[in-house]
Amino acid sequence: MRRGKVQLKRIENKISRQVTFSKRRSGLLKKAHEISILCDAELALIIFSGRGKLYEFASDNCMDRILDRYERYRHAEKTVVVNESQPQENFRHEYGYLKSKVDALQRRQSHLLGEKLGTLSLKELQQLEQQLETSLKQIRSQMSQQLLDSIAELHTKEKSLLEQKTLLKEKITESENILKMLHQMSPKEQSQALASSSSPLTVSSINIGTCYLTCSSVPHEFEDPHLFE
CATH class of the missing domain: 1.20.5 (Single alpha-helices involved in coiled-coils or other helix-helix interfaces)
Incomplete structure (x- = not known):
């Protein structure tokens, strides 16, 4: 009994569609293998299922070489068409x-x-997800590097400020010690100490308590106008 002609339209039943695809795919791959051997032809066959799964066949297992040959042929064909056209x-x-x-x-x-992700297959969605994850890793790495650079710069500034603070404290302590020593001296000793200083003259007379001293030189530490108030 002759089989009726199969009407070419989409099979609505999911199970029947999958079974038909499996059978037709196997037959197509078998025919491709046969024609490559019988006719000594270079053949490449690529199939994507409705779920996005890839099936392929290439004669001599050289899919890349066949695709490269196809690209060269298409490029040469387009070049000829372009040269001949207006x-x-x-x-x-x-x-x-x-x-x-x-x-x-x-x-x-x-x-x-x-x-507009509805038109993408499962494999394309997976590739897109992988690309987004790679981009996010690069962005996070760049952000982390910038944060580390900022922290290192702040640490350097903090260290410099601490050094300046220590230096100022030393100068203040030194000045306080000198003032304490002067207060403990007699007016005559103060005059001699000021006269032996190598600092330039900055004050013509200094009022210490009820005594007035005329000095030829005075240290820089005593240039504060509120020093002897």
Whole structure:
């Protein structure tokens, strides 16, 4: 009994569709293998299932070489067509090529923003997720490096400020010690101490208690006008 002609339309039943795909896929791969051997032909076959799973066959297991040959052939064919066509045709082809590139970039940008993902297969979604994770790792690494640089710069500034603070404390302590020594001296000893100082003259007379001293020189530490109030 002859089989009825199968109507070519989408099989609505999911299980029947999967069974038919499995059978037809196996037959197609078998035919591809046979024609590659019988006819000594280079053949590449690529199949994506409805779930996004990849099935492929290449004669001599050289898929990359066959695809490279296909790209070279297509490029040479396009070059011949362009050379033989009119300038207006050249512009039309170039416009179509550039427009397709722009459309692809816009779709890619939409996908990166999480938009229009319904047209992507499972494998494409996984690739997109991996690319986003790689970009996030690079961004986080750059942020961490900038934070570390900022912290190191702040530590350097803190160390410099602490050194300046220590130096100022030493100067203040030294000045206080000198003042304490002067207060413990008699007016005559104070006059002799000031006269033996190597600092330039800055004050003509100094009032210490009820005594007035005329000095030829005075240390820099005594240049504060409130020193002997």
